[in-house]
Amino acid sequence: ADVKKIAVIAGDGIGPEVVGEALKVLKKTEELFGYQFETEHGLFGGIAIDEKGTPLPQETLEICQKADAVLLGAVGGPKWDNNSKELRPETGLLGIRKALGLFSNIRPATVFDCLKEASTLKPEVLDGTDLIVVRELTGGIYFGEKFRREGANGEEAVDTCVYNVTEVERIVRQAFDIARTRRKKLASVDKANVLETSRLWREVVNRIAPEYPDVELEHVLVDNCAMQLLRRPASFDVIVTENMFGDILSDEAAMLTGSIGMLSSASLGEGSFGLYEPVHGSAPDIAGQGISNPIATILSVALMFRLSFGYHEAAQVIEDAVKNVLDAGHRTGDIAVDKSKAIGTTAMGDLIVAAM
Amino acid sequence: ADVKKIAVIAGDGIGPEVVGEALKVLKKTEELFGYQFETEHGLFGGIAIDEKGTPLPQETLEICQKADAVLLGAVGGPKWDNNSKELRPETGLLGIRKALGLFSNIRPATVFDCLKEASTLKPEVLDGTDLIVVRELTGGIYFGEKFRREGANGEEAVDTCVYNVTEVERIVRQAFDIARTRRKKLASVDKANVLETSRLWREVVNRIAPEYPDVELEHVLVDNCAMQLLRRPASFDVIVTENMFGDILSDEAAMLTGSIGMLSSASLGEGSFGLYEPVHGSAPDIAGQGISNPIATILSVALMFRLSFGYHEAAQVIEDAVKNVLDAGHRTGDIAVDKSKAIGTTAMGDLIVAAM
Numbered sequence: 001a002d003v004k005k006i007a008v009i010a011g012d013g014i015g016p017e018v019v020g021e022a023l024k025v026l027k028k029t030e031e032l033f034g035y036q037f038e039t040e041h042g043l044f045g046g047i048a049i050d051e052k053g054t055p056l057p058q059e060t061l062e063i064c065q066k067a068d069a070v071l072l073g074a075v076g077g078p079k080w081d082n083n084s085k086e087l088r089p090e091t092g093l094l095g096i097r098k099a100l101g102l103f104s105n106i107r108p109a110t111v112f113d114c115l116k117e118a119s120t121l122k123p124e125v126l127d128g129t130d131l132i133v134v135r136e137l138t139g140g141i142y143f144g145e146k147f148r149r150e151g152a153n154g155e156e157a158v159d160t161c162v163y164n165v166t167e168v169e170r171i172v173r174q175a176f177d178i179a180r181t182r183r184k185k186l187a188s189v190d191k192a193n194v195l196e197t198s199r200l201w202r203e204v205v206n207r208i209a210p211e212y213p214d215v216e217l218e219h220v221l222v223d224n225c226a227m228q229l230l231r232r233p234a235s236f237d238v239i240v241t242e243n244m245f246g247d248i249l250s251d252e253a254a255m256l257t258g259s260i261g262m263l264s265s266a267s268l269g270e271g272s273f274g275l276y277e278p279v280h281g282s283a284p285d286i287a288g289q290g291i292s293n294p295i296a297t298i299l300s301v302a303l304m305f306r307l308s309f310g311y312h313e314a315a316q317v318i319e320d321a322v323k324n325v326l327d328a329g330h331r332t333g334d335i336a337v338d339k340s341k342a343i344g345t346t347a348m349g350d351l352i353v354a355a356m
Numbered sequence: 357a358d359v360k361k362i363a364v365i366a367g368d369g370i371g372p373e374v375v376g377e378a379l380k381v382l383k384k385t386e387e388l389f390g391y392q393f394e395t396e397h398g399l400f401g402g403i404a405i406d407e408k409g410t411p412l413p414q415e416t417l418e419i420c421q422k423a424d425a426v427l428l429g430a431v432g433g434p435k436w437d438n439n440s441k442e443l444r445p446e447t448g449l450l451g452i453r454k455a456l457g458l459f460s461n462i463r464p465a466t467v468f469d470c471l472k473e474a475s476t477l478k479p480e481v482l483d484g485t486d487l488i489v490v491r492e493l494t495g496g497i498y499f500g501e502k503f504r505r506e507g508a509n510g511e512e513a514v515d516t517c518v519y520n521v522t523e524v525e526r527i528v529r530q531a532f533d534i535a536r537t538r539r540k541k542l543a544s545v546d547k548a549n550v551l552e553t554s555r556l557w558r559e560v561v562n563r564i565a566p567e568y569p570d571v572e573l574e575h576v577l578v579d580n581c582a583m584q585l586l587r588r589p590a591s592f593d594v595i596v597t598e599n600m601f602g603d604i605l606s607d608e609a610a611m612l613t614g615s616i617g618m619l620s621s622a623s624l625g626e627g628s629f630g631l632y633e634p635v636h637g638s639a640p641d642i643a644g645q646g647i648s649n650p651i652a653t654i655l656s657v658a659l660m661f662r663l664s665f666g667y668h669e670a671a672q673v674i675e676d677a678v679k680n681v682l683d684a685g686h687r688t689g690d691i692a693v694d695k696s697k698a699i700g701t702t703a704m705g706d707l708i709v710a711a712m
């Protein structure tokens with residue numbers, strides 16, 4: 001039988017709690033569909049720093065490399081914030097992206113109808129909002145040379161932003177491909193009026209565009225995009241952009257949906273391998289209280305099924321179960337209007353499993 | 357008498373129309389307060405490319421250098437978008453900032469009560485929103501070395517982001533000073549978990565902070581800031597950040613107020629010299645129709661009075677006049693709910709002058 005290997009990285013803060021619920025969903029899918037999953041757990045982030053002295057231990061990397069997909073909870077917390085660079089959780093995050101070749105981060109910004117009210121945007125502005133940010137994840141200023149030096153005016157710091165044609169091509173092709181499966185609109189975001197990397201980016205986009213005559217392309221400057229996301233979110237379908245801009249815009253897009261506790265993400269490389277994680281962070285302030293919202297992590301499993309395994313029916317069952325539980329009025333504290341009626345992490349997980 | 361020299365750069369698109377109304381306001385201030393202004397006009401941007409073959413002619417630069425302040429309309433338009441770099445309006449903009457030493461861009465994101473409804477944010481979220489973005493304007497990735505080269509994977513493009521201690525110090529001090537005159541809260545925005553320039557930035561901020569014990573300081577990561585601006589805009593007072601992040605965040609902040617057609621900005625250097633301009637662009641689509649909104653440019657004059665000339669009373673008279681005209685229900689098309697009742701550019705300018 002086709003056994004799928006899943007590396008499970010619970011991580012820090014609420015990571016272990018929400019991953020626990022996602023694993024229940026995984027188990028339920030085995031029962032319902034006869035799929036077989038083999039999970040192997042790895043230490044990563046703050047907990048790995050504490051226990052192994054490094055945010056990304058070699059054995060964790062190997063577990064991921066042997067797997068068909070990775071499920072990640074969340075990493076980081078104030079405990080490690082003032083560590084030196086090599087001992088910070090985010091260094092592990094950048095390291096794992098690079099080591100696994102995860103050059104593409106897919107962040108759907110979906111509005112859940114029942115949560116629309118949670119957005120600070122007017123509900124009517126959000127009508128029809130359903131966009132995906134495709135962010136380049138292993139290039140740009142994140143991975144370019146960084147250093148200090150003595151300059152004419154004292155100490156200075158330098159970051160280098162580098163993109164080559166190949167890096168831009170593969171992410172742009174992927175974004176066009178995704179747009180083709182959706183509303184066939186692609187917004188390529190850059191700062192071509194200032195940056196050389198953006199001019200290269202735009203050239204590549206324009207060179208590839210004729211291969212996708214069915215996809216409507218627009219170039220949007222990053223500052224303008226930050227505005228248009230607020231002004232006309234529903235007009236975007238797929239947004240593709242470089243690493244740093246994608247970091248900012250995908251968070252802006254996520255927040256405007258009002259559903260940030262519900263959003264999942266995928267980081268993909270060549271082939272079907274992918275790393276899946278909720279968009280929300282490790283929320284150290286509420287960790288261990290059993291009140292965190294497991295839905296984004298559960299939906300990350302559905303995304304894994306769709307993008308890495310092609311298990312579309314099972315993904316649909318999970319997504320429908322989430323929808324039904326929400327429609328029935330169940331809420332964790334983060335998304336509850338009446339906080340006194342909020343349910344806990346495991347209760348939410350159990351309800352979703354029962355609804356599958 | 358103390359004659360103030362103002363360099364007037366009307367620029368492209370709606371620039372000349374809106375600047376025309378601002379000049380009426382300037383004249384009215386002379387009458388009311390006995391001030392004396394000497395204006396000298398300079399070509400800049402697209403029109404300068406057309407007439408002089410360069411976006412920033414030497415004589416325009418000299419007019420600015422001799423002046424006490426610069427009033428700028430707007431530059432750019434599709435006509436020049438595909439020009440080579442040296443023949444693009446934005447190259448003039450970057451050039452004038454550098455040549456005049458305008459290292460600081462001040463962008464108040466003010467909510468006009470009567471325009472609150474124009475925002476896509478819920479009115480209650482905007483309650484109390486009144487923030488200023490202080491953006492570093494002559495450093496960072498905008499002005500670092502940029503080039504193409506052959507790499508191992510084909511052609512690559514490089515941008516360099518550089519900041520030295522002195523550059524960070526002067527903008528951070530200015531931001532602290534501004535915060536001190538307001539609600540005494542400063543948010544310093546960086547990406548210190550990834551960028552070396554951000555780590556330098558944060559070190560400098562932390563080193564200067566003890567000089568301002570009365571100002572409450574928080575460090576916010578840029579991606580988080582893009583979210584928090586949406587979630588809790590009213591909680592920000594002054595935001596200080598580097599050039600590229602400031603470009604993105606100041607536009608996001610402007611848009612969320614719903615008042616983008618109304619916002620003014622100042623670019624400052626050492627001393628009292630400054631360049632003042634509306635935040636909105638050249639709007640080539642409506643240029644020449646006499647329907648553009650002159651209020652942001654008129655308010656830029658008020659900002660010039662406050663920051664460069666210390667004419668606070670006259671500034672107040674202008675700001676009150678704008679408020680009264682708006683409260684009386686007068687609107688240009690961009691801010692009118694009932695577009696059929698919209699008035700034109702000169703009508704709006706005349707009403708404001710009459711209300712002074």
Ligand SMILES: CC(C)[C@H](C(=O)O)[C@@H](O)C(=O)O
Pocket residue numbers: 090093094247549550579
């Ligand atoms: C933690 C940080 C390095 C990371 C990033 O900037 O990529 C995070 O913000 C993200 O978006 O996954």
Ligand SMILES: CC(C)[C@H](C(=O)O)[C@@H](O)C(=O)O
Pocket residue numbers: 193194223446449450603
């Ligand atoms: C036109 C462009 C170069 C400029 C910038 O990015 O600084 C503009 O967006 C601005 O904010 O004034």
